[in-house]
Amino acid sequence: MKEIKCGIIGSGVIAPVHLESYRKVPGVTVRALCDIVPGKAQALADKYGVPRACLDYHEILNDPEIDCVSVCTDHASHGQIVADALDKGKHVICEKCLTATDTQLDLALKAHKRNPERVFAGVFQHRFEPANILLRKMIREGKFGTLLTASLNVACLRTDEYYNSDPWRGTWAQEGGSVLINQAVHHFDLLRYFLGEIDSLCASYSNRVHQKTIETEDTINAILKFKNGMHVTFCATSGSFAVPWRSGFFFTGTQGYLEYSEFKPVFWKFLDETLTEELGKKFAECEESKAIQAGKNYYGTGHPAQIADFIDAVRDSRAPFVTGEDSGETARAIHACYESARTGKWIQL
Ligand SMILES: NC(=O)c1ccc[n+]([C@@H]2O[C@H](COP(=O)([O-])OP(=O)(O)OC[C@H]3O[C@@H](n4cnc5c(N)ncnc54)[C@H](O)[C@@H]3O)[C@@H](O)[C@H]2O)c1
Structure with a gap:
């Protein structure tokens, strides 16, 4: 070799x-x-x-x-x-x-x-997490029926000390934003990984608790319209002193419902009762497989x-x-969120 x-x-x-x-x-x-x-x-x-x-x-x-x-x-x-x-x-x-x-x-x-x-x-x-790969497969195989809505909430804490630790953090010129482009970027990317391409979006951001340290946003909300017709709501903040790192996705389809927190299912119900019964076991197997980590592939x-x-x-x-082109599409959608927030307009991707 x-x-x-x-x-x-x-x-x-x-x-x-x-x-x-x-x-x-x-x-x-x-x-x-x-x-x-x-x-x-x-x-x-x-x-x-x-x-x-x-x-x-x-x-x-x-x-x-x-x-x-x-x-x-x-x-x-x-x-x-x-x-x-x-x-x-x-x-x-x-x-x-x-x-x-x-x-x-x-x-x-x-x-x-x-x-x-x-x-x-x-x-x-996070695209390599077995649970995320399984959830993507379930969505792609239509286990939720027609997906009607999804939402994503990311709550994290980045302190003033964190933002002051390196000169590039909290600057538009070098970080290019804050909580979305840096912390919630992973979850935002998973929305694309799970649901496909974004068609258009609108967003609004603010700086709620870091006005003295950063010029960028510590809180952001967006509506993402996906090419499959779904409207997805997204919010993230880096000012959460109570819960320093927590994320949750909610998926509602005609045939199934899932609350997915910290990349684990916490509540689910499907019209297919076998699926409802088996889901916990399937996701538990994902947790176990993370520990094995063997073999070339x-x-x-x-x-x-x-x-x-x-x-x-x-x-x-x-x-x-994960190709550069694919991760670039997530970056482009993130840049569009900032542009939308600045201009007050929906952005077509
Ligand atoms: N995937 C993840 O979970 C994850 C976690 C943390 C950071 N990151 C990413 O990693 C990157 C770096 O983040 P970090 O937390 O390590 O930042 P950091 O500030 O700790 O490190 C960045 C380093 O790059 C150096 N640098 C800047 N310009 C350079 C240049 N032209 N040539 C050589 N060195 C240069 C800086 O001096 C600094 O030491 C960012 O893109 C960040 O978003 C990813």
């Missing part, structure tokens, strides 16, 4: 998660780390025994030994780094949210069009799952499970 050599650009909070995920994949080594803040990449390299650290990501891109890069920087820098990496012949996996603006997104997507043989993946690790959950899939995609010259 040919050894795959990787580099990580951005050595902050999420970088060690990529590092540890690469180390779980046989035949993969992380050869270089980068961060513009002096000493930051070196400290991480020392901790994990990575042979090289640098300040300028072009050094990694110019190294012919490096096959793949993880982009783990702030949202607004993703587009340029992804485009540069693809143009230098690297395979790329880029953290969420793929970009902060449509212009940056187009930069990345055009670079992939120029280099279609390179693997380009966008991180949405079983990718476990979360980042290790997504990184393993990315490496296999590189080895097999195939598309990854």
